[in-house]
Amino acid sequence: MATVPDLGALGRDRALRRQQRAENFPVALRLLPRRLRVNLVAVYDVARVIDDLGDRAAGDRTALLTEFGQDLERVWEGGRPEHPVLRALVPAVQACGLDREPFERLVQANLIDQRVHRYATYAELRGYCALSAEPIGRVVLAVFGISAAGIGAAGIGTAGVGAAGVGAAGVSDPAATEYSDRICTALQLIEHWQDVAEDRRAGRVYLPQEDLAAFGVAEAELDGTVVSPALRRLMLFQITRAAELLDSGAPLVGLLRGWARLAVAGYLAGGRAALDALRRAHGNVLAGPPLPRRRDLLHHLLHLLLHPPAPEPNSAAAPEFDSRAGKSRPYRSAVELGAVRAVARRKGGVMRGEGGWGL
Numbered sequence: 001m002a003t004v005p006d007l008g009a010l011g012r013d014r015a016l017r018r019q020q021r022a023e024n025f026p027v028a029l030r031l032l033p034r035r036l037r038v039n040l041v042a043v044y045d046v047a048r049v050i051d052d053l054g055d056r057a058a059g060d061r062t063a064l065l066t067e068f069g070q071d072l073e074r075v076w077e078g079g080r081p082e083h084p085v086l087r088a089l090v091p092a093v094q095a096c097g098l099d100r101e102p103f104e105r106l107v108q109a110n111l112i113d114q115r116v117h118r119y120a121t122y123a124e125l126r127g128y129c130a131l132s133a134e135p136i137g138r139v140v141l142a143v144f145g146i147s148a149a150g151i152g153a154a155g156i157g158t159a160g161v162g163a164a165g166v167g168a169a170g171v172s173d174p175a176a177t178e179y180s181d182r183i184c185t186a187l188q189l190i191e192h193w194q195d196v197a198e199d200r201r202a203g204r205v206y207l208p209q210e211d212l213a214a215f216g217v218a219e220a221e222l223d224g225t226v227v228s229p230a231l232r233r234l235m236l237f238q239i240t241r242a243a244e245l246l247d248s249g250a251p252l253v254g255l256l257r258g259w260a261r262l263a264v265a266g267y268l269a270g271g272r273a274a275l276d277a278l279r280r281a282h283g284n285v286l287a288g289p290p291l292p293r294r295r296d297l298l299h300h301l302l303h304l305l306l307h308p309p310a311p312e313p314n315s316a317a318a319p320e321f322d323s324r325a326g327k328s329r330p331y332r333s334a335v336e337l338g339a340v341r342a343v344a345r346r347k348g349g350v351m352r353g354e355g356g357w358g359l
Contacts, residue, residue: 147173
């Protein structure tokens with residue numbers, strides 16, 4: 001069975017930070033009905049174990065990831081998985097008709113992490129995010145009953161949750177998937193820019209080599225505590241690029257209704273609050289990750305729910321999808337405003353977008 005062995009000092013530090021992020025589980029998701037929350041937590045737990053095996057485990061991480069990937073196959077092949085998080089995933093797969101492909105891509109991304117520590121171009125980094133970030137968003141959409149061809153439409157239990165639960169599995173919306181991919185990649189990039197110093201200590205540099213060269217920044221600068229003007233300009237460039245990508249996926253909020261809209265708006269609001277923190281730091285990421293402010297999160301959440309961005313012209317989007325009724329029909333429910341008020345009364349922040357939507 002794939003396990004996470006004892007951690008070294010760096011691993012313990014990263015584990016503590018991940019625990020803190022888990023405690024800041026997106027507040028919007030805490031407000032979801034239990035039937036939804038349980039399935040999402042099952043998905044997140046699997047993604048976290050994959051990430052931990054690739055990032056924290058002592059010993060042969062490639063072997064551990066490969067072993068976990070083999071255990072993952074049992075979820076869909078009718079066997080009994082050995083790892084507890086995979087056994088907990090089985091009911092979610094059965095209820096929502098989740099496909100195995102997104103989870104396999106997460107394993108593949110972490111296998112890549114074992115041998116690739118630099119990316120020559122931004123395009124290469126985006127390609128990596130297609131494996132490490134996009135799958136999470138697609139699985140989340142599938143939990144809400146929305147999928148694209150080849151993602152979430154197959155698997156066991158394809159009848160979905162239905163009107164008594166969340167939605168109808170297998171509802172295909174390519175536009176929603178495209179928006180989701182943009183959001184998840186942007187959140188992954190934001191996390192990379194928050195963790196520049198930490199990643200450098202772990203031997204990884206996600207800043208594209210072409211951008212380091214273009215701005216005249218040497219990797220050695222990432223080891224220091226003083227941000228040079230060139231590094232500051234580079235980080236502000238990356239922050240702006242991530243913000244533009246995140247905004248380009250924001251119309252997804254306008255395609256959804258009910259709990260799905262609330263959840264996605266929460267993810268987006270968290271990303272925007274994290275970007276605000278990076279801007280306030282003026283690109284200084286060497287002193288530690290700039291922390292988002294709760295009031296910024298609430299501001300962005302309210303704005304997204306009350307004024308959802310319009311879909312792009314000529315979008316292939318289907319009519320607005322009501323995740324509670326399992327069908328498309330436009331309406332505005334008091335659940336959204338009530339949830340926002342509840343968010344305002346709760347303590348907590350935003351979990352930085354590790355590995356996609358809120359991981």
